[in-house]
Amino acid sequence: MSAQLPDELLLQIFELLPPHHMPYKGGYEHVYRNLALSCRRFYNLLRPFAWRTITLYGMKTLRQQALAICRRLKNDPGLASAVRSLTLISWDLGPDAIYLARAGQLMPAAYLQQEAAADVSRESSRIVVYDAVAAMCKLQALHAERCAFISPFERILGDNTALTELSFSGCSFHTNSNDHIKSKLTKLSINGGSEDQSYISLCLELAESPLLRHLELVKTFGSAGSILLPGLSKLRFPALESFTLNGLTPVDAPHICTLFTAHPYIKSLALFMDKGESAFIPSLNPSSQPWRQLETARPTQLAQFTGPCGLAQLFIPGCPVEEVTILDAFQAFDARGLAERVRNALMRSTRPVKKLTLLNAIRLLSVPHVTEILPPAVEELHVAAGPTASMKSGLSTSTTAPYEQDAASKLVKDASSLPQLRTFILEINWSESEQIGNLRHQRERALYMSHACSSVDTIQFAPLVRWKRAAGVDRDGLPDWRPEFNKDAVIKLTQYSGRRKPQLLGYDTVDWKGCIEGYMRAEGYGIEFEEWRRDMAES
């Protein structure tokens, strides 16, 4: 029957194929490949889709394959025009003329001759890559990581008028013509780089795009970030909606204040601290200019805030913030003060906070002030003992040290008093036996929660399993809570057992698949169990 479907319908179906890889014979492959190998008609229709998003690795082991792809793209303009998103990784093709000139003062002549000879092959590789990229006339997103491009990048950036998304990490390059970029760039991410003045100038010029809506600055790599932030804070972005800073330090607070107050339409502010940063105390003098600006001019549309408690206090009051993520809820030395500060910040939002996430909250949970923090109108509460790492599918798999069970029970009790709470996610590892392996125990907790708080319909107590309340009651006349498993993650965890350690550290000793199968069989999940088993077998 589907053979009769017209091409345009098939193309629409292909557009909606899930955006993730699936486990297949020990590796990961996309559904595109399997569809394309089904019949010639599908193959021809899917060919452009297969080239829509590509990644080219420049590492020695993969470079030849990447160059082969580049040659193919160069020789087939149809394929090149199908590319919409390109990621270039590790195309730092060695010393260029500038580097060699600098090195000439230090290195012996023989070394320089050797490097110069190698540079010829690098240069030819570069040309192949640049020609391929130049042929991608409909390229919309370019991500470059560890690429030391100099002049050819100028051509890529200057000529490509379709480019709307640009991110670069660990790159050092400069260009003289970026007028075309400025006209269309809507998303820009800058990660590190050198302190070279031309590089700094380029970054600032790129950021001046009048359509720029999302700006991200990562300071953790290279030293350019520290120089760029003051420069960016002085610019005006007429369309800016979200700003993200990674590698935040206390001295950045004044610059963020300046940037924040100058952009009244900003909707999302995310400020991530440096790795290992302890309690965050912003460096801001209350009588300084940025502080006074913050008191008088506040963005009227800020709806999402992510950052340390110290900055939440500064930025949330007076703004219509509905989603808050506090990153440093672990200040055990002053738990009462922290609870007070968080509560003050949340209560001073002009709209009720509906989604609250508390990360690094392992110590906070041990004090008796948690209820003071929780806003009464919150609909989604997410408490994690440590920094979280969410999977694509939305189920969390972060790992933290085992934690005292009483604190978690207390939090469940506190959260139960929230009248509008619908989703409750508690990322705390009580102990291995109480993780996924003890689904009955989790179900009992879900039942307790639903008894105390009737509005809750989604609960997650442990990685990989999220409990959803179904309509009606179960065979015992109790609310029908059903586990929803993260199938892909379970397959990933079980597939490599005995051969390779799973990627998700800390869970390799649990037989996830066996636990889930045992539970589903014991609890009488007839059809669901068969579907689950079939899916696992097919995968």
Next chain:
Amino acid sequence: MSITLISKEGAQFLVSKPVADRIGVVRDCAYGADFWLGYAVATDDSMGITLANVTSSILSKILVWCEHYKDMEPLVDGDSNMEFPEWDMAYIGHDMNQILFVLEAADYLHIPGLLLLACKGIADVLDGRNPRGICDLLGIVMDFSHRQEVDMDKENGYWRWFLHPT
């Protein structure tokens, strides 16, 4: 005002105006070109429209969707990253044959929102299946030999190593 829709088998379905408005073909038949100018001229309460290519079971299923969306706008455009409402995903289900019938009917009846949802349903069912499973599911002949399949896989090595989903 209400409109009677007649299925392929002759079964009649009486639907209200907001529900009928979701079906492009019915809307065009009932209101003609004047509809687009803002003049609802059809006043005949006994109006009947025959939908010769749609069976009763599929038409009744489609009307459930139209009833649900009579007061709100469905998604009509999207990509692989878009999330559909839970009701939509429960409605479309995983029965490939039925989804294909709904898809064809939505195409014939000019219902863009339902067409998109049916495409999403098919895409979800296809995900996670190998080439042979896809052929069995869609009832198509696998016209690649194993040898050709291996060759193509080899030729398109990028599929495995360099390709990332959109």
